[in-house]
Amino acid sequence: MLETLINGALVGALYGLYGLGLSLCLGLMRQINLAHGDFIVFSAFLALQLMTRFGIHPLLALPVVMPFMFAVGWVLQRFIIERTLGRGEMPPILVTFGLSVILQNVMLELFSADTKSLDPGALGTAAVNFGSVAVGVLPLLTLAVSIAIFALTAAVFGGTRFGRAVRATSDNEAVAQLMGIGTRKVFATAMGFALAISAIAAIFYGMRGTFDPSTGPERMLFAFEAVILGGLGSIWGTLAGGIILGIAQAAGTFITPSLGPLVGHIVFLIGLLLMPGGLFTKRIRV
Numbered sequence: 001m002l003e004t005l006i007n008g009a010l011v012g013a014l015y016g017l018y019g020l021g022l023s024l025c026l027g028l029m030r031q032i033n034l035a036h037g038d039f040i041v042f043s044a045f046l047a048l049q050l051m052t053r054f055g056i057h058p059l060l061a062l063p064v065v066m067p068f069m070f071a072v073g074w075v076l077q078r079f080i081i082e083r084t085l086g087r088g089e090m091p092p093i094l095v096t097f098g099l100s101v102i103l104q105n106v107m108l109e110l111f112s113a114d115t116k117s118l119d120p121g122a123l124g125t126a127a128v129n130f131g132s133v134a135v136g137v138l139p140l141l142t143l144a145v146s147i148a149i150f151a152l153t154a155a156v157f158g159g160t161r162f163g164r165a166v167r168a169t170s171d172n173e174a175v176a177q178l179m180g181i182g183t184r185k186v187f188a189t190a191m192g193f194a195l196a197i198s199a200i201a202a203i204f205y206g207m208r209g210t211f212d213p214s215t216g217p218e219r220m221l222f223a224f225e226a227v228i229l230g231g232l233g234s235i236w237g238t239l240a241g242g243i244i245l246g247i248a249q250a251a252g253t254f255i256t257p258s259l260g261p262l263v264g265h266i267v268f269l270i271g272l273l274l275m276p277g278g279l280f281t282k283r284i285r286v
Helices: 002-028 036-054 058-079 090-111 137-159 161-171 173-178 183-208 216-230 235-255 257-274
Strands: 127-130 133-136
Touching (some): 002 133, 002 161, 036 090, 036 183, 036 216, 090 216, 127 137, 133 137, 137 161, 137 235, 161 173, 161 183, 216 257, 235 257
Antiparallel strands (some): 127 133
16 A cells, blocks of 8 residues: 555646646736647657667657757747737637647647557666665656756746846736736747647656646646646646646545546646635745
């Protein structure tokens, strides 16, 4: 049971990483990207193509996939989502929903419907023993990378001029423009940052599980639940929400293998009822 819960917490760190990019969109930029999960899967497919063509380890694909997804995010915000802003809440949601449908069909045409995975090599079977508990090296690496990415994100959005510009634009775009902030470029850069993070999550996801063009909505669901459990606008809260979700799923799996996802959803619903604002009910951005 202890080993199951530990592994659940480590899986939860990956869920938190799924949710981090979404947390930036929802909590700081006040936007929701319904294609977020599909971009995670798309990044995993890009890493797979690099592995197949060049025979490299999935982690070595990060220096290529991350900048590419940053560029995709920048273009997406600057030339598509931005055109829908100021017209109410629905147009951006509908546009990203359309992007989700398009992405799934594009991936289906390019990569087929076959289930894929990223081979982590020896990293996938290596384990560390803590007394009577064995913990995989790959899950531990996922946790370490997640904490590092969360710390970097908190530092960037909480203690830099760029982060202050994002928050100012989110609070009042008109005032931010009067103060000389290029709000369009600021949001485009933030979206690029969000999709670059999704690329990191995608590669660890691909090494720890399987994916196909239809698995994006499920990643989006886990990301959304982690963000809401932690609290909108709370970067570290997203990590906490992801870990809670992972532990809940692990506990359900321990009872009955097919029960894991259901228990996770039930815990999310209970958390939403008891704490509508999430664990960090005050808006904490770092």
